[in-house]
Amino acid sequence: MKNILLIGQLTDVSGYGNAVRNYMHNLVSLHRQKKISLSLLNFSFEKHSKILPEEKKIIKEFSITNELDVLRGNYNEQDIQKIKDYTKKNYEVVFFLLNDWLAYSTNSDSLKVNSILNNNYICRKSSRVHPCVVWETDSVPDVWAKAYETVNVGNLICACEWNRKTFNHFGKTVVIPYSNSFENEYDEVYYDKIKNTVGDSFVFSSVFQWDKRKGIDKLITSYYLEFHNNPNVYLVLKTYIGKTMTGANETQHIVGKIKEYISNIMHYGKGIEPKCKILVLNDILNKKQINSIYKASNAYVTCTRGEGFGLPISEAINFEKPVIVPSIGGHLDFIEENNNFFIDSAMEPVIGYGNMFWSSIDTNWVEVSINSTRKKMRECFESKDLIERGVASREFMRSCLSAEKCIKLFEEVLL
Numbered sequence: 001m002k003n004i005l006l007i008g009q010l011t012d013v014s015g016y017g018n019a020v021r022n023y024m025h026n027l028v029s030l031h032r033q034k035k036i037s038l039s040l041l042n043f044s045f046e047k048h049s050k051i052l053p054e055e056k057k058i059i060k061e062f063s064i065t066n067e068l069d070v071l072r073g074n075y076n077e078q079d080i081q082k083i084k085d086y087t088k089k090n091y092e093v094v095f096f097l098l099n100d101w102l103a104y105s106t107n108s109d110s111l112k113v114n115s116i117l118n119n120n121y122i123c124r125k126s127s128r129v130h131p132c133v134v135w136e137t138d139s140v141p142d143v144w145a146k147a148y149e150t151v152n153v154g155n156l157i158c159a160c161e162w163n164r165k166t167f168n169h170f171g172k173t174v175v176i177p178y179s180n181s182f183e184n185e186y187d188e189v190y191y192d193k194i195k196n197t198v199g200d201s202f203v204f205s206s207v208f209q210w211d212k213r214k215g216i217d218k219l220i221t222s223y224y225l226e227f228h229n230n231p232n233v234y235l236v237l238k239t240y241i242g243k244t245m246t247g248a249n250e251t252q253h254i255v256g257k258i259k260e261y262i263s264n265i266m267h268y269g270k271g272i273e274p275k276c277k278i279l280v281l282n283d284i285l286n287k288k289q290i291n292s293i294y295k296a297s298n299a300y301v302t303c304t305r306g307e308g309f310g311l312p313i314s315e316a317i318n319f320e321k322p323v324i325v326p327s328i329g330g331h332l333d334f335i336e337e338n339n340n341f342f343i344d345s346a347m348e349p350v351i352g353y354g355n356m357f358w359s360s361i362d363t364n365w366v367e368v369s370i371n372s373t374r375k376k377m378r379e380c381f382e383s384k385d386l387i388e389r390g391v392a393s394r395e396f397m398r399s400c401l402s403a404e405k406c407i408k409l410f411e412e413v414l415l
Helices: 015-032 053-062 077-086 099-103 119-125 142-148 161-170 188-198 216-227 250-263 287-295 311-318 330-334 370-382 386-400 403-414
Strands: 002-008 036-042 091-096 128-133 156-158 173-175 202-207 233-238 277-281 299-301 323-326 341-343 345-349 364-368
Touching: 002 015, 002 119, 015 036, 015 053, 015 091, 015 128, 015 311, 015 403, 036 053, 091 099, 091 119, 099 119, 099 128, 099 142, 156 161, 161 173, 161 330, 173 403, 188 233, 188 277, 188 287, 202 287, 202 311, 202 370, 216 233, 216 250, 216 370, 233 287, 250 277, 287 311, 299 311, 299 370, 311 323, 311 330, 311 386, 323 370, 330 386, 341 370, 364 370
Parallel strands: 002 036, 002 091, 091 128, 128 156, 156 173, 202 233, 202 299, 233 277, 299 323, 323 341
Antiparallel strands: 345 364
């Protein structure tokens, strides 16, 4: 039986955390069927886990370490020895971190370098590595391409066809989407809290990390342009941003940016005083609380500048909500065309967003049209068949993202 080690942000509530746990459940199923022997290794960026207890129970069951709540794999010596013992086996790695971590400490045979777990050493000791790719542009980051040269890459696992086409020249690239359980559990108390705030208003919702890549500027601008005179419309934003990134109070930073977007809207030399409302939810929420947001909404909207899958989009569809989304991106794999609202979009150079993964010269991301966003939000607002659209969208997605289909794809890739 083949040994499979899954490395990822298993206890984090980030997008990567949710995605790796999705794959985890598929691999656990293969383990229960005695087709693989699964082990887990957590590489977290969040100190205190807020994931569901039932998921943490699974992680503890399969983890090769005793500790879980440590940052960047800074394990104690006892756990480091357990990891070292595991590397003496014949195993393959499913690697679900930003792929530059494949190249961290390539010249070291120590399992910890500067208090950080040496993932490169663990991957070098494996017979094959299957990097999981989640990316949002039309080019492969140079640092990722160089990282693939340091280990024996088996398959690059993408969650969408859009990414597969971008990464295809690196070898065997396969698509394994994130499966959907199609369960609709939500937190009734948190749901009531939202409903008490929004009342009978029409509610658009959006779930994202507060980051330029998510197109927040265009979403909020489009919303205020279209509904500034309507007091019966809400935009519910579930978002978060690390305080270390803002240098200020998180809530103050978000509210300040929203005011800045409003101040940029001018009407014949004057600003606007919008009657429509925004509800910002920036607490750390568990899965059921986030589901409550979808349930309390009439529709989901995003102006994201690129998605390697779009988990919140799929989660909203699971609650039978139509979605207003860019016409380009990985989310198109599971969205029923006739019952949703696609924003006119184009690939444009990345400007004003700088780190080692992005190039204004070589990289393009998705830019939505503000006018098209306004139009699609208005069409959604005035639609008389949103419930029927949502039901049809969920049924279409069910055919694309069933757990059985995704488990079978993993079996084909690994075995």
